[in-house]
Amino acid sequence: MLTLLSPLTRKLSAYVALSPGDLDILARFHKRRRSFRLGHELVHEGQSHGSAFVLAKGWACSYKMLPDGERQIVDFQVPGDFIGLRSILFRTSDHSAEAVTRIEASEVLASDILDSFAQAPRLATAVLWAASRDEAMVVEHLVNLGRRSADERMAHFMLELGARLRLVGVGDATGFDCPLTQYHLADVLGLSAVHVNRVLRHLREEGLMTFQKGRVSFDDIARLKQLAAFDPEYLDQGRPFLPAPGA
Amino acid sequence: MLTLLSPLTRKLSAYVALSPGDLDILARFHKRRRSFRLGHELVHEGQSHGSAFVLAKGWACSYKMLPDGERQIVDFQVPGDFIGLRSILFRTSDHSAEAVTRIEASEVLASDILDSFAQAPRLATAVLWAASRDEAMVVEHLVNLGRRSADERMAHFMLELGARLRLVGVGDATGFDCPLTQYHLADVLGLSAVHVNRVLRHLREEGLMTFQKGRVSFDDIARLKQLAAFDPEYLDQGRPFLPAPGA
């Protein structure tokens, strides 16, 4: 029953065929379920972390602060995503992460993840794949910041978020529920909050998309995609070189 | 004899203690040494790739093109770095990569990398670590583009590059030899080539750094670091949770 699987299992299974043994070991990732209030800091930059999290419900974000107090959000996490995976391999974490809404997450010990590599190499590949997919999203985000205008960034960001959410069964082609504030958008898109507001107004007036009352609506998705030069292929890639586990 | 090891082995060994067995398997990564002329495209966006490369000599860069012909360079590769590692896990590559100078690189079959995970889980961890380190650099780059001014971006980029090169024994605190053109700098920093030129002039006039004749000189590294808010910790992280291989 697919619906009984955790979002992480569903995500990994979509790309790597996991054996029953693999699934047993993966199940260990989900022992200690915890819940956190909005704003709770799960990972702190510069701190050492012996565990990561797998998000089950709600939204989180990972970010870096600059000395002048500015913040750059690197990515948002939705159910099925790892939080702080990178930080378990480093002596100290290179970023912070906090809950954007009230969230539920499984805490996974670093040793559980690393030990699982020895027992289930296929799982190691799956985790490397998940990390690579995250990196691909960061890369796309980087291109966004480096080479697109504010309007284009907004369009691209919203389309990508919508596509990611649809992968885990949330929202549809007309839009999605979105707990972010305009300050979040400013911090993720490298803009000022003031300018985010103007961009949103502009896109609304142009009939492209609406961001209001905790909901994103795609009003003219074709023109929106054209504006963003949106090509979501990297959200949907994998499993080319792995034979089925029984093979 | 450390000097006989490949740059990759040196890099991984600095963070994960590899056993002689691990090193044997790692040696398989270096069977087919190839060399490529300046400008050769090693990885092509949208194409399927059954192998990656480990750079032994020279510089390469990975980048993405936008439909309007603009280019965003995501990262430069120096000896010891993987080229196209991410693309072997995806059905099609999400980025391109080309040689910035004449280069020498070992071609590694995807199957060799993935098979090695089953035989040497410690190596899987090492490769995951290397991928995480790359991602940390991309994240830092993203913060650069999102939240820093042109001057700050340039300062930060050059300091980071200098630090990375020193890790593989190239250059020193006074500067390094650099084959990049101002167009490369524009494409990596998300600026126009014209503005790159102005920024370089400004930094030179301020006595902070000089970029000329294929050489970067740090003229006042303390002030340069202050300008860039440069904190190179993520270049130097790892090995916290892995016991020695004999333990």
Add this chain to the structure above:
DNA sequence: ATGATGAACTGACATAGAGCAGGATGCCGC
């Protein structure tokens, strides 16, 4: 020498987006 090319460099002008300053609205605690 001649022309061809590509990189470095510059000035004049245009504009996207930041910064500032403040108003409107809705929500929560009391």
Add this chain to the structure above:
DNA sequence: GCGGCATCCTGCTCTATGTCAGTTCATCAT
């Protein structure tokens, strides 16, 4: 009900950066 706070929204000004349209310089082939 009322004050406080966060969020959303707007007009004005200013500056960092892009765009255009070149010039200079070094290198290279002929």
